[in-house]
Amino acid sequence: SGDVVKIGVLNDQSSLYADITGQGSVAAARLAVEDFGGTVNGKKIEIIFADHQNKPDVGSNIARQWMDRDGVDVIVDVPTSSVALALAPLIKEKNKVFVNSGAATSDLTGKACQPTTVHWTYDTIALSKGTGGAVVKAGGDTWFFLTSDYAFGHALERDTSNVVTASGGKILGQVRHPLNTSDFSSFLLQAQASKAKIIGLANAGGDTINSIKQASEFGIVAGGQKLAGLLVFVNDIHALGLQTAQGLQLTSAFYWDQNDETRAFAKRFEAVMKKKPSMIQAGVYGGVTHYLKAVKEANTDEGDKVVAQMKKMPINDFMTKNGSVREDGRVNRQMYLFEVKKPGESKGPWDYYKLVRAIPGEEAFRPLKDGGCSFVKG
Amino acid sequence: MAGEFILETRDLTKEFKGFVAVRQVNLKVRRHTIHALIGPNGAGKTTVFNLLTRFLTPSAGTILYNGRDITHAKPASVARGGMVRSFQISAVFPHLSVRENVRVALQRPLGTSFHFWRSERSLEGLHERADELIEAVGLSEFRTAIAGELPYGRKRALEIATTLALDPEMMLLDEPMAGMGGEDISRIATLIEKVAKDRTVLMVEHNLSVVAWLCNTITVLQRGEVLAEGPYEQVSKDPAVVEAYIGTGHV
């Protein structure tokens, strides 16, 4: 609105998700704007950013101010499901656009869907379907879950269990651990005792990292069980080191070393950020680009019109091939099941994944009709 | 109710982790007298006070106050029953004014002390009575002074005024003269004598001349047990008391 198009990158700048979103997402958005030429329909494109500290109240406070006073037209990234869920209705109310790359919850395009929300990169369903289904197909048919004891963990566990059983696997048990547990040895011992082939980590962030680390310490992977991380980012693997993380299976929408295009983007990104992009950061680039294209096509920055336009156009960039924005706002894209390389297989820093299987979007995401989104017809 | 003895203990005993500080003390305090509790250091005098006012719980024995068993009463309810103590170290509310100090005691019977919705001004009716009490202990000129800034002797006077504000039937004074100079001693002693007219006082004191001057009956404790009891002339000549407490070279 006004004579500029303003993009607000709202994410975690200081805490748990700062590495996978944070300044990296801002940089990705800048690259997108730069590639777009810096203006759209003759209006200058500006980027501002802020830290929502993973707190919904902080996030909605900032978003309100951005939209009410600062003339922000689109809010992008927003990791942390709670913040994203708080923002979606607010953005709709102000008729702005919400291009979410960071949050995991599939509710954003399900129960809590909003006509101005586009959920760009991944969601819990894709994670559980990708990891759950693909792992069972690869022979991991008995599972034990290490579940973070709150809504997100429960949802991940439930969705993955469904996928596992649907694919012919069996759930041998689960243990619910409190959020931000530092010591998992007790839980891991229980997982070990279950003799399940796969230990599914239905948790996130530090909890995932610590469970992987301690699983290695207790010789769980060496003992023949495999870990399946349901929400793991390449930065986590970087932090863990291959020695510890080897053999872990995980689902991602993007890996920097997939092809020449991804490597080219990663190189530009690395020039700014000194590290490889996460799938969320890569997604921010794609999301911003697609938004700007839609603004240009629709020749307006009114939220509902821009999103309608976004839903009309196919997505094609270095990370997404023939993707589309579905009616409920979900971006339909290919997902990938990766396995973390053994230290010997890796050629150097950031060379971590080998592809196990590509998962077509139709398989990875929830069918449109099952989401319970209020404005999806039929 | 109007028995001869206002306070009685029966086999009062207090044990601290195997150490018996007070052993089967039978104390009888006659109404309208000044009764002294003396004895060597560590004899258990303060402990007896703490038991009587229920700041400590007896290991055994009973306490009768006005014929009523208060062995298991709460400290605050003992105070409300009319038995009020002072402390071995001076106990005023240091940041309140002299008048406010007294008023804290006066406001209790109003029954509005939990009324957080009522204005403080509802307490102003108490000022007259407060000033009377302040006058009685000779602090009139300090009425608005902050209690913490008073000299030591005046603080003790204020403490007595506050105690009197509760109109206690019985006052327990723990070493009211401790660490006081001669001048203050005589002022406080006169004051105690005056207020004890229609009350009962039980006091602990090492200053024998004060004890001799004020007290009608003296109970001597030693190692938690009663060693002797009687008027000063009798007790002070008791050889056991002389040996355990007074000593031969009287100074």
Added chain:
Amino acid sequence: MDRGTRITFLAMVALLVAAPYVLYPVFLMKVLCFALFACAFNLLVGYVGLLSFGHAAFFGSAGYVTAYTVKMWGLPPELGILLGAVTGAALGLVIGWLAIRRQGIYFAMITLALSQIVFFYAVQAPWTGGEDGIQSVPRGHLFGVVDLQRPLGMYYTVLALFLAGFLLVYRIIHSPFGQVLKAIRENEPRTVSLGYETDRYKLLAFVLSAMLAGVAGGTKSLVFQLASLTDVQWQMSGEVVLMTLVGGLGTIFGPVVGAAVIVTMQNYLAEFGSWVTIIQGFIFVVCVLTFRRGIVGEIMGRFGPKGAAPTGGGH
């Protein structure tokens, strides 16, 4: 109220009535919610000398109850806030009952730990929505008439609640009950010996403080249409301590000023990420080392009548 206080109070009211025409109302409402929270907290630390490090438990759980009852049961906002206040008070009764047996640091640690139980409960209980919190809480109509969806309607409601809470705190301090609290803080054994069951007075003060914190928390959940873990976290308890400390412990206007300063600061520093914590920490350190009486305390100490300066918290 004495004259100075009355004038300051009227000036504050005038300022707050006019403010939403100049400043962003949501920001102002946030300030008011925290100001009320800090006033509630100050009642305990400043006037009873008990530093609670667990006040977030009351603030946050009241927020959940208000949000839940308004959203799920469709209660009107006034009832929602009332239930929030009741939640705060009830929780205050339980935690207070356990905590008032100890003083000083012990009291702080115990309240902190007990509030952690509340926090973990909020993380796990299904009805609080865990990490997501309770979202999209409808603001509704106050008493069926005032539309709270309108910024000014909400603002003046919050302002009225804040002023009511503020005046209640003032009244509590200057009541017969407040006198006894003062006496307890100065010399507890002596107060007992005068026949007061001090624990009951402390407990009542604790419950009142928790209840007001509950009002603040419930109101905040309506303002932001959201109840989340942020408000039950121990960091929130730390924040209210900071606000009160910056404004001035034991001064009636201190918490209000402190809340305004800290919320403003957080607002303008939001883009600096973790610098917010660093700066907050820095303010803590500076306050404790050089500025112990807080902003209002220092002003009163310098310009106010002699003896007006607060004596600081604790014993």
Added chain:
Amino acid sequence: MSEPLLTIADLHAFYGESHALHGMSLDIREGEVVTLLGRNGAGKTTTIKSIMGVMGRRTGSIRYRDQELIRLPSNAIARLGIAWCPEERGIFASLDVRENLMLPPPIKAGGMPVEEIFALFPNLRERLRSQGTKLSGGEQQMLAIARILRTGATLLLLDEPTEGLAPVIIQQIGRVIRTLKERGFTILLVEQNFRFAATVADRHYVVEHGRVIDMIENSELAQKTDRLQEYLGV
């Protein structure tokens, strides 16, 4: 007459804003027992604390032998051979009697051997293992005096060693002070009770409003009793 061991000249001391000593001056010679007499709040304890270096702000001069004490921290003052028995005794609850007794580090050679201390205070020997503060008031006082005899300090500052004690114990403490004097200790004693002071001291300084207003030789005490009583308001 020997050189003064300790000389205080124009000493001022403050508790925060409040001015407690207003030009205190006195001196003590080696081997003397000197008392400070005075009403409550006259500044006796403050004088002792100033010598010991545990007061906040002080100005003026305190000389011990050839050393100016006014700028020294209290641990350095103790190391010069000055020891303090405080008004409130300062027995440690977390230490047993033996630990309390052995606590002050020896300052120099020539401290009293433990055996001699036990000869002086037989009660202590029996109670070595009990917790310090479980002793009776009198025993605590003995312990407080006993522990500073071990250290080799030669100037002892005793602040109201008789306060709150039973008469019989006061007499015992009097005997101990006389014994110490015979052994060559120098003692500065604060007392309220001048009758007791008269039995042990060589000289008495009368303190009022933070300064010395008179000095009375013990030998003249009998003639000057009236004057003294007037000072003390007895």
Added chain:
Amino acid sequence: MFELLGIPPQALFGQLLIGLINGAFYAMLSLGLAVIFGLLNIINFTHGAQYMMGAFVAYLSLTHLGLAYWWALLLAPIAVGLFGILLERTMLHRLYKLDHLYGLLLTFGLALIVEGFFRNQYGSSGLPYSIPAELRGGYNLGFMFLPTYRAWVVVASVIVCFGTWFVIERTKLGAYLRAATENPTLVQAFGVNVPRMVTLTYGFGVALAAFAGVMAAPIYQVSPLMGANLIIVVFAVVVIGGMGSILGAIVTGFGLGVIEGLTKVFYPEASNTVIFVIMAIVLTIKPAGLFGRAT
């Protein structure tokens, strides 16, 4: 095979052992807190941050100086201890005459600064630190696989804890410390340099935290927030044990580790709260804590 409450006894042994290992961390951390509280009467809210700094020193000395674990074990307590001494000299030491709550507030602020700083520098997702080669692998105890490193943690912690206990309760230096806790002025007037002792004690308490941090680095992620969450639990441990009681801190540390471990088996949902619940119960029965002296 017979079972106990649905758990085979062998698994139970495993869980007990693991509880003990976690207890070792609680014990080391609460010990440091108890030492500091005992002497300075300050609740050292920075303790968690100092524990984290210990882990970071280990990480940084490995990545920047190439110094291995054993060096870190020596270096980190010294470096962080010196940092503690700096804090004590420049700030804490000005608060001793004031209400103890100011110490709590100051250290709380310092914790925010330190943690914020590390977050700024190193992000918060955590950094890797691997188990030293000498301590890799483990023993198969039959009922469980005991990693060598965990065994080492228990041994080291027991040595450190009881060493500290011995020094404080059984030596002359300890007597000075205990006496200075009660009445620092008097102890100084006996000729002991109390300010220096206080400084060193704080430094020592902080060094203990850093030591625990180095011990933790190979097991957990080295992350700026690793201490922030732990510290409140440790506070609870100290309160249960009785503030300032050295023995209380050690015994309760190990004990609660075990109790928490068992909770993780039988009712994992409560494993975060069990310590606080125990605290509430202990305080209702024994307000001074299990080993605390009544005040």
